[in-house]
Amino acid sequence: MNKSRNFLYGSLLLLPAAVLLWTFTYQPVLATIYNSFFTTPKGRRPSVFIGADHYTRMIEDPVFWQALTNNILYAAVTIPASMGLALAMALFVNSRMSGQGLVRMAYFTPTVLPMVAVANIWLFFYAPSYGPVDQLLGLIGLGHNNLLGTPSTALWSLIVITIWKEAGFFMIFYLAALQQISPTLIEAARLEGASPWQIFRRVTAPLIMPTTLFVLVNALIGAFRLVDHVIALTKGGPDNSTTLLLFYIYETGFQYWDTSYAAALTVFLLAVLALIALFQFGYLDRKVHYR
Amino acid sequence: MTSVSTPKAGIITTLGAWLLAFIWISPLLFAFWAAFHPATGASSFDLFAPLTLENFSQVLAAAPFPRYFLNTFLLVSLILACQLVVCTLAAYAFVCFPFRGSGILFMLVLIQLMIMPEILLVENYRTLANLGLRDTILGMGLPYLASAFGIFLFRQTFKSIPKELEEAARLEGANAFQILMRVFVPLAKPTYIAFGLVTVSYHWNNFLWPLVVTNSVETRPTTVGLQVFATVEQGVDWARVTAATLLSVAPLLVAFILFQRQFVQSFMRAGIR
Amino acid sequence: MDISVSHLVKDWGTSRAVDDISFAAEKGQFIALLGPSGCGKSTTLRLIAGLDDATSGTIAIGDRDVTRLMPAKRGLSMVFQSYALFPHLTAAENILFGLSVRGFSKGEQQAKLKLTADMLGLEHLLDRRPSQMSGGQQQRVALGRALIAETSVCLLDEPLSNLDAKLRAGMRTEIRSLQKRLGITMLYVTHDQTEAMSMADQVILMNGGRIEQAGSPTDLYEKPASVFAARFIGTPPMNVLDLAKVEGGMGLPGSMRLLAAQTSGELQLGIRPEHIHLSDDGEPAVVQASEYFGADTILTCCIGPQSLQVRLPGRAGVSEGAAIRLGWSPTALQFFDRSTGLRRDDVTVFKNP
């Protein structure tokens, strides 16, 4: 239809979303970048331009590097583990078995629970000596750990919680994808003599590839966004062993009140997310769409 | 749900699935167990400790959880209602009124899929303070009222609605608003349900941003309330903390258990994948 | 004139989908727009409906020039190939959609609904959703939605192509008799020549965005204006064979028999399968395949290097590889120019002694 009408209607309809997105996404991004070049205004010291000082400070900041390495380890473990488990769960739930509904519910339930609430339960699970996890470890002779209180295990403990929380969520996407696969395709493969493993490798897995990539992007974003359990369980400790990037931003901004340095850290996080976005639009969207 | 031709799972698969399910549900089972037993039972895990509702009544007496629920409910309703409207309008514009540059606008919108408001919490906090909306439910919801995810999802769904339906409505004399309300919206119902569920559970569970913007009991949502409750100066009392935890997850959990079938199905029908 | 289209052109980017189409339909006529896939039928229909904008040309409905009007203002109704029923509405709500968005009163709506439903035999289906109806029933509801507005022009885009063969035959007669009864003008798009031939008062045969031939079904069948028209119509279609120069005229290559008295130019011979019969003194041929359909048998035969199809009644009892002789009446022969593909009425048929 006619172009000016489209423009009028289109822009009117887009207006509310545009205003909101500008105010709470784009403008803050720009402001964050801008503020990262100034000192934090304190009641008695107005802010002054300091160029890239915050960024050099960042490079010298051991906590930042620790947060970054923690976050990379956190992502590198939680993402494949939760995706793999999610796929296994989806395959389980997609096959006919008794109690299928209950099993699906069990998998999915952690997803709907608030992370902070869940953290309280896990705090007990991880409690030294009487917590169930430690008792289980005790059974195999590895007992008496202060899992959350020891730097070498604290991050792993959070990783386990994250996997537990996220796998069920990703399962839904996989389940949807699996159900989208026409059963005749599986039948055709069976007729051709493919074993269950071959069917998975050569038919199912390629067909759910788009889902895998979609889930991957979500998981990547999540790995840099979810810090509720850090706040609730460890506050980044002990000795920063569980400090993740966003938690460090929160801590710097709202505990130390160094908002400008927090802005510089945020800019770094935004750059990471931009990389993910580039990866998605540049690579994933050009991936072969089979249907 | 399962198509008939899916092979029946073997015994090992079934056992594996059940074991995993048990592990996955055990934290919740434990919480139930601890919340209904006296405080001393919890940490020593005495299976035969007597049942009690004491913990719940103590929690309710100790903290204004009903108020927190109300706050969460108001917050979630506000966000959901606004998101539905704002995202529907935007998606409709992208699908039915494309103009020069709307493609680029859409790409811009997609950026917000990556940059959730909580990442920008320092700046957003400043904005909110300038608006004088700190420590208000509106302020807590405001950064989320336009959801890129919603726009993306609705656009996708609207695009998948056969063009002929829109054309048929146009031929029958329906105007743009009628077409939206009488054709697009009802047809996208599964997507709306799925999106609604995602939004509700996201904001019911959201913590960091509300933690930053709320100060008072009058605005604090359940998650923050629970965190404040569990932040100990005098020592953790597992029984009461699990009781409080259960209280705060209960509404969502009950809703989920009741509607899990629809939840999962609408998720799939909405083609979120 | 109820519909009149002149010099209609539609470009999609650089490609021309509709290329200077003009035709007119009288009130109460049933016009079929026929042609192969991609020839521009749907585009033409959509231009008339106003769903797309014409690049140039004019469209008039009744006596109004509607070229620039909105679809809803053109005073026509349309039935879509996919029916385009609203899946979330019941049959009744679907039929009433237009009246309801136009703000007709409930009473009026119900009265009209009753009439339409009676006419189409939909009374017991009114509460069902499209997903609860068979294809034929959905088709009827789509018709109902188009007819309830009582516009004088109704456009239909391949309305039967999603139905199975049996149903299609039934709906064909149903639509046609409805159209006659209500006296509305119908413009009917189809790529199925059987449908066009059996239903239309006038067939407009399109090819590559242009009109190839327009006329009554008999015209198209008996006097195809081109090889394209000849081969497009009829199952099996007309046989078109190259002719070669023979002593004294032209004949089939490899045969001495003269068929045309002409000697200049390159000619093609057209003959319909049902006009060929077994004949002891006919042209020798070899059977390549034989398909039995109960009422008829279709033979595929070779005469020299060329192959042609023959329709014989009942079970022919000729097996593959058999040598037979084929005869025809000279009046059954038609001629085409091999280079232009156009019909040649100036060729003298050579009458065999």
Place this chain on the structure above:
Amino acid sequence: MDISVSHLVKDWGTSRAVDDISFAAEKGQFIALLGPSGCGKSTTLRLIAGLDDATSGTIAIGDRDVTRLMPAKRGLSMVFQSYALFPHLTAAENILFGLSVRGFSKGEQQAKLKLTADMLGLEHLLDRRPSQMSGGQQQRVALGRALIAETSVCLLDEPLSNLDAKLRAGMRTEIRSLQKRLGITMLYVTHDQTEAMSMADQVILMNGGRIEQAGSPTDLYEKPASVFAARFIGTPPMNVLDLAKVEGGMGLPGSMRLLAAQTSGELQLGIRPEHIHLSDDGEPAVVQASEYFGADTILTCCIGPQSLQVRLPGRAGVSEGAAIRLGWSPTALQFFDRSTGLRRDDVTVFKNP
């Protein structure tokens, strides 16, 4: 016997989809399983393929009882209605899927691929994905995947129903000639009687899970075992009219003419539309509708209270409402028992003077 099925039964919960089916196919035969939607054709095929388990009965392929074997072990191949091509694989990879999962060497695979692709004319399509191919091309790839394994039995479930009419006719002859050339046994499910009639050596007509009639196409056409078979086959199908008692025998209600010498029981008369012609001393009838198809015209007429269809060659030139007279040869008449619907060969046709 290449396929032999005996007393096959399949229950879905409480409803019986396949009800005691037995038949056998000789090596190299083309068998069509024909019947209306829901009659159990696909279920029968899937039982034979081993995709579903039979409730009771046995299935043998070649000389092996395969009733309890896995699908892949039964030595057969299958073509699905939806083609079931793997969307992420190229045509070549689709065709080779079975060989590759069975661990054939690359060399063998390529050799066989070349043969199959040549045979089906797929050489230039081998690198394309299904989404980049037309329906007909996809169909060919699906056939290729079934044929490359060189099993002696191939099952096909409505392989052509997703194609348009023109393509369907082409593929029909292609499949049939391939089958003959390779000498494989094909079991072919269709609900389209034209397909079954024109392709099959033997047609198995199913209805409600049971076999209604099994025999050659000519048998089914000329000697339908029941009213169901009579009406299922032929376009338009056979006219089946109730007979009433008349002086000295039975005739059409409202007519004095005797048709059957019988007087007891309730009879129905069957006559095919193409066996009726206009005849000056025939039965009086009124034309209700006339459909012109070029080669033929189908008239729908009334004789007394009953309606029947008549197929006349060319343009009949009879308009609606005209009074005509219809004649037929006594040999064209068939009789059925009105209560059982079964064929009655014992009825004496009354020869009009």
Place this chain on the structure above:
Amino acid sequence: QTKLDFYYPVQVGGPVTKVIDGYVAKFMAENPGIQVAPIYSGNYNDTTTKALTAAKAGTPPAIAVLLATDVFTLIDEDVVEPIDQFVKTDEDKAWLDGFMPAYLKSAQTEGHLWSVPFQRSTAVMYYNKQAFKDAGLDPENYPKTWDDMVAAGKAVTQKDASGNTTRWGIGIAGNVGSSQWMFGALAAQNGARLMNDEGTETYLTDPKVVEALQYWVDLSKKNGVHPQGIFEWGTAPADFLAGRVSMIWHTTGNLTNIRKNATFDFGVAPFPGHPNPASTLGGGNFYIFKDTSDEQKQAAFKLAKFLTSDEILADWAVQTGYVAPRDGAWKTQTLTDYTAEEPNALVALKQIPNAVPEFSTHENARTTKILNDALAAALTGNKTPEKALADAQTEIDKILKQYR
């Protein structure tokens, strides 16, 4: 009508909020022109965060109870008024003079008094007399030196058949937000200070400070009387009450809680020394914020005075276990009755002369976090005490440089 927001650091609900609500109601009854809204905002950390957040946004609370140690941070952010500027009348002066100087000291800098003490504490040692008795120790003879504590710890520690410890000797909270407080005491016991009074210097590399940390680390590493890793402040009372740890260092503010829930005979002891006993002062003061109207400030001051009256402080001490920071309060009937019945309540008070201020510097949140991290690193064996403290000193120097 003047409206006041009053931030108070406690988990919402809990018995303590009822008490505060009661005081506020009483105050409002006496001052009909003032309306006070108490806002319970979590632990000290959260409350400081909230108050600062609010102040920066221009909507500060009129008055808040925040850690005494936050004084530098609050001054730097320029959000609080010096309290002494409200002190005009003689009566006010008398009120001010009634506070114990030890508690006032930490609130004085730049020549002003910035806050007034309210719920003050010292850290004390709770010990399980039953466990002492079981181990053959004299339950009344609590450990007085570091060595005593190790010895007692060894005596009460119990292991099961497989060698796993079922009861620990001593637990000192090492988590973020608590460890700096505990460590201040340890350092003082060894005769060292962690920082100067101006909050511009820290002395973490002082060998005595390092030695103090080494002692803490050795409690578990060498002597095996302390749980490994980080012992949590939050779970400490539960562990003590469940008999899993026989001695804990905790705030006196937990006395009432432990008194109510203990199922065994327990004692409260002053901290040991090496050789001189020492503890740290802790707890919260009233701060009055800038950026509110004069009426609100005046009303806030009135509230502060009301809540720090001898009667209220006495009642507060009974209700919680906190130390009333005014001598006058200890002379009230309420407290004399109470201490007669529960002499443990006096332990904290008696410790005051031996107590040092809690760790506090400019940018306190950040320096405290750095110190916490260093302590955690040492306690978990990631770094040696020297290295951990030296690293922390370097980091803190970078931050405090600008304030010197």
